[in-house]
Amino acid sequence: MIQTDILIIGAGPVGLFTVFEAGLLKLRCHLIDALPIPGGQCAEIYPKKPIYDIPAYPEILAGDLINNLLKQIEPFKPGFTLGEPAVQLEKLDNGHFEVTTKQGTVHRAPVVAIAGGLGVFVPRRPKIEDLQRFEEKGIAYFIKDPEKYKGEKVVISGGGDSALDWAIFMADNFASDVTLVHRSKNFRAHPDSVQKAFDLANTGKIKLHLDSEVYKINGNGKLDTVTLKRKEGDDVQIATKHWLRLLCLTPILRPIGHWGNRKKCHCGQQCIGL
Ligand SMILES: Cc1cc2nc3c(=O)[nH]c(=O)nc-3n(C[C@H](O)[C@H](O)[C@H](O)COP(=O)(O)OP(=O)(O)OC[C@H]3O[C@@H](n4cnc5c(N)ncnc54)[C@H](O)[C@@H]3O)c2cc1C
Structure with missing residues (x-):
């Protein structure tokens, strides 16, 4: 059982910086995240994408932002339970909370x-058919390390900004x-990107297949071919x-969205009350 001062669910940028603020008040934190690494969306979905709206950084890669945050909170020695979604929250008789993960790890904090x-x-x-068998073996839903695709033959599906x-x-x-x-024939991305594509x-330099969809995949353990159905x-x-x-x-x-009672908050929204 893990006991701490503040239990933080979510080790994204907000959760990580909470450790810093709590640390200044001499409070110890423990973070729980469903992902196997800290950093939330920045680390999992777009670590190599530049971000332009962080104060004092004209440009910083999302992954570097997370590394900086981790360095910043290092002195406060936070604990981590990673790769485990928090699935249950209970209020104990002493007013403290108990949070349990899907894997059964129990955490307590006031x-x-x-x-x-x-x-x-x-x-x-x-x-x-067989889609999940090829995940991490040729099929990916976001790009963590673009270097992996250097000089490779890749098929990208999508019509939004990320794909383009x-x-x-x-x-x-x-x-x-x-x-x-x-x-489709129409993209949902910025017009400038559509023009470039x-x-x-x-x-x-790009082979374009519009009005087409991948509907079959093949391979022996790893992906070998995809088949497109065309309109x-x-x-x-x-x-x-x-x-x-x-x-x-x-x-x-x-x-999380279903924990506790939903009640009206001063903001007029349906906020989550514990
Ligand atoms: C492609 C893309 C590009 C973006 N670009 C920018 C940009 O340029 N500039 C910008 O300011 N913002 C950008 N954003 C938005 C930005 O990433 C988010 O606003 C930011 O990540 C929010 O931080 P957060 O810590 O609140 O949440 P998140 O980063 O979402 O982290 C929340 C964490 O909580 C975890 N979690 C949730 N529920 C549970 C649970 N029950 N148990 C355990 N863990 C749980 C999740 O796994 C996740 O790791 C972008 C987003 C995307 C998707």
Whole structure:
């Protein structure tokens, strides 16, 4: 059983900086996160993306921001329970709280800070046979380390900023063989990125498949091919070891969103009361 002064659910930037503020008050913190690493969205979804809206940093990579936060809180020696979603919150007779993770780790503290952001990000999975068998073995839903795709043949699915930004970046900087697949003719990304993607397609640096969707995957243990269904024309099979589905990440706040009673707060919103 882990006992601390403040239990923080969520080790994203907000949870991490809470450790610093509490540390100044000589309070010890312990963080719980469903992810196996601290850093929340910054570490899990976009560690190599530059951020431009952090005070005093004209530009900083999301991963570097998290490393700086971890360095900043090091002197306060926080504890971590990582890779374990907090699933249960109970109020004890002495007024303290007990938080239990899905794996059964029990934590107790007089104060619980919820820094769960939008929740745990999970991909919306298409109905494709064997999909989960190939996850981490050729199929990815976000890019943590772009270096992995340097000079590689990649198939990217998606029509938003994430799909276009990465397709352009890889085609421009990595000499990767990039195929961009989108189920419509219209993109939802910034017009400037859409223009760049079409320019790269015209020079052969991106292979563009519009009105198309990946509907079949194949491989022996690891991904070998994906097959596209097109609105018009025959199926197309593409040999690739990397299919990047850069779309549809859904944040799930459960079970935090269901803890306690929902009651009216002074802000007029339905806030969560414990
Ligand atoms: C692609 C992308 C680009 C972005 N770019 C920018 C940008 O340039 N500038 C900017 O200011 N913002 C940007 N954002 C938004 C920014 O990332 C978020 O505002 C920020 O991460 C919020 O921090 P947080 O600590 O509140 O939450 P999060 O980073 O979401 O961290 C919350 C943590 O809580 C954990 N958690 C939730 N529920 C539980 C539970 N029950 N048990 C255990 N753990 C739980 C989650 O696993 C997560 O790690 C971007 C977001 C995305 C997705």
